[in-house]
Amino acid sequence: MPDGDLRSRMTFHSELERLETDLVKLGTLVEEALSKAVHSLKDHNQIMAGEVVAGDDVVDKLAIDLENRSLSLLALQQPMASDLRRIGTVLKIVTDLERVGDHAVDIAKVTQRLASQTYIKPLIDIPRMARIAQDMLRQSLEAFVNRNVDSLESMREQDDEVDHLYSQIFRELLVFMMADPRTIQQATEFLVVASHLERVADHATNIAEWVFYAVTGERKDLNL
Amino acid sequence: MQIISALKDIPGASPSGGNRLVALQPHRHMVQEHVSDTPDFGAAHPKIEVTGLSVYYGKTQAIKDVSVTIPEKRVTAVIGPSGCGKSTFLRTLNRMNDLVPGVKVEGSVLLDGMDIYSPHVDVVELRKKVGMVFQRPNPFPKSIWENVAYGPKCQGITNRATLEQIVERSLREAALWDEVKDRLYSSALELSGGQQQRLCIARALAVEPSVLLMDEPAASLDPISTTRIEDLISQLRNNYTVVIVTHNMQQAARVSDYTAFFLMGRLVEFDATEKIFTRPSRKETEDYITGRFG
Numbered sequence: 001m002p003d004g005d006l007r008s009r010m011t012f013h014s015e016l017e018r019l020e021t022d023l024v025k026l027g028t029l030v031e032e033a034l035s036k037a038v039h040s041l042k043d044h045n046q047i048m049a050g051e052v053v054a055g056d057d058v059v060d061k062l063a064i065d066l067e068n069r070s071l072s073l074l075a076l077q078q079p080m081a082s083d084l085r086r087i088g089t090v091l092k093i094v095t096d097l098e099r100v101g102d103h104a105v106d107i108a109k110v111t112q113r114l115a116s117q118t119y120i121k122p123l124i125d126i127p128r129m130a131r132i133a134q135d136m137l138r139q140s141l142e143a144f145v146n147r148n149v150d151s152l153e154s155m156r157e158q159d160d161e162v163d164h165l166y167s168q169i170f171r172e173l174l175v176f177m178m179a180d181p182r183t184i185q186q187a188t189e190f191l192v193v194a195s196h197l198e199r200v201a202d203h204a205t206n207i208a209e210w211v212f213y214a215v216t217g218e219r220k221d222l223n224l
Numbered sequence: 225m226q227i228i229s230a231l232k233d234i235p236g237a238s239p240s241g242g243n244r245l246v247a248l249q250p251h252r253h254m255v256q257e258h259v260s261d262t263p264d265f266g267a268a269h270p271k272i273e274v275t276g277l278s279v280y281y282g283k284t285q286a287i288k289d290v291s292v293t294i295p296e297k298r299v300t301a302v303i304g305p306s307g308c309g310k311s312t313f314l315r316t317l318n319r320m321n322d323l324v325p326g327v328k329v330e331g332s333v334l335l336d337g338m339d340i341y342s343p344h345v346d347v348v349e350l351r352k353k354v355g356m357v358f359q360r361p362n363p364f365p366k367s368i369w370e371n372v373a374y375g376p377k378c379q380g381i382t383n384r385a386t387l388e389q390i391v392e393r394s395l396r397e398a399a400l401w402d403e404v405k406d407r408l409y410s411s412a413l414e415l416s417g418g419q420q421q422r423l424c425i426a427r428a429l430a431v432e433p434s435v436l437l438m439d440e441p442a443a444s445l446d447p448i449s450t451t452r453i454e455d456l457i458s459q460l461r462n463n464y465t466v467v468i469v470t471h472n473m474q475q476a477a478r479v480s481d482y483t484a485f486f487l488m489g490r491l492v493e494f495d496a497t498e499k500i501f502t503r504p505s506r507k508e509t510e511d512y513i514t515g516r517f518g
Contacts, residue, residue, distance in 0.1 A: 012515070013515075013516070078473075078474050080477070080502075080513040080514055081501060081502060081514050082514060083514045084501070085502065085503070217503025218503075
């Protein structure tokens with residue numbers, strides 16, 4: 001292989017590394033946004049909620065940048081095999097992460113809508129759901145970076161736990177609403193938040209499935 | 225009598241030239257052990273079965289114990305770095321290596337179950353069945369018509385109408401007819417490089433081969449001519465078994481159904497093209513096609 005080819009291939013591989021580093025950066029941003037959104041809800045923290053809403057622009061810009069760079073690499077370098085799988089995976093993960101960012105914004109907006117209200121109950125299960133979903137996100141991105149899919153098997157149980165918490169929250173809020181119709185507005189908002197978190201866990205599972213493909217070349221359904 | 229009847233299996237072979245034509249003999253080991261890593265060919269039949277093939281140039285071993293089955297009416301690409309033996313391998317399929325002094329070939333190559341290295345095989349007949357297209361277009365310095373009619377004429381076809389038919393069919397099959405039908409008697413050397421290459425393909429098709437070997441057929445062509453050749457290859461797969469050696473991995477990915485990866489004379493991996501280029505099984509293949517090789 002002539003030197004020129006080898007050099008441009010090395011540039012390609014370092015571009016691919018940068019792409020992955022920035023994907024992890026996007027992951028960290030949305031994970032933070034989610035954490036802040038749920039904290040803002042729990043603590044009535046309007047400043048934090050405002051930061052989450054404002055921060056979404058950064059997430060969206062980075063997502064578009066990652067998509068553009070992935071498409072450029074596909075067009076200019078015609079990657080094959082694991083390189084191809086990694087870029088395809090980046091493209092898919094970007095979409096999932098961007099959606100997680102949107103869910104975080106939606107949760108922050110609930111904080112804003114409930115600004116003047118006293119909560120019908122302290123929030124315990126919602127932050128718990130959020131912690132599991134965040135953990136799932138982090139695990140799948142770490143697996144991508146480390147090219148190690150061993151940890152992904154546990155995601156199925158975590159996803160089940162999130163689903164279980166969702167049903168629990170649903171039942172609990174239903175009792176509140178039946179007991180006192182004045183709680184309906186607030187209870188419905190909390191239910192929407194729980195639903196967002198349930199979706200975040202699904203996105204994390206999607207990401208894990210793509211990471212599994214990128215690393216092994218095989219497709220695996222983790223959302224059974 | 226036996227010779228004449230066997231000749232029916234050789235397209236274009238005419239009994240008139242029969243005294244020097246000896247039919248391909250059925251090989252005594254026709255039932256081969258199945259090569260373990262042969263991919264699933266779906267409905268395709270095996271066309272060429274290579275077993276334990278080794279090729280030596282003097283003391284240098286260019287091909288090392290290669291076993292592979294090439295499916296009928298499919299495009300099989302052979303890829304690998306320079307000097308990996310891919311062109312040597314291609315040339316063993318129509319005994320083009322026989323022309324190299326000091327060459328030694330071991331193992332067997334069965335074409336439709338007949339051993340092409342059997343001493344009874346007429347190499348000229350073999351090369352009629354297994355046509356070849358080279359890297360640089362090499363038309364004869366004659367008219368377009370003469371280039372295509374040359375092979376059939378050598379076979380003893382003299383009837384003008386028959387020759388006209390063969391020329392038109394071959395040029396159409398090579399996707400060149402529309403561009404040259406008004407100037408069939410102009411020199412072939414006036415054609416562009418891409419047209420010359422398609423003329424060479426038409427010339428190979430004129431003797432009705434069943435296998436077409438292509439050694440970097442688009443290496444010397446511009447991108448548009450390359451696309452034409454690639455389109456043509458995908459059409460040829462309907463009637464011919466195509467084996468193409470290419471340096472261009474994207475080309476292998478675009479045109480072939482199956483891909484064989486050679487490295488230092490060995491067949492490292494042979495599988496469906498889609499699998500080779502998205503999730504190869506061997507690390508050497510992965511390293512080569514992702515450019516980490518070297």
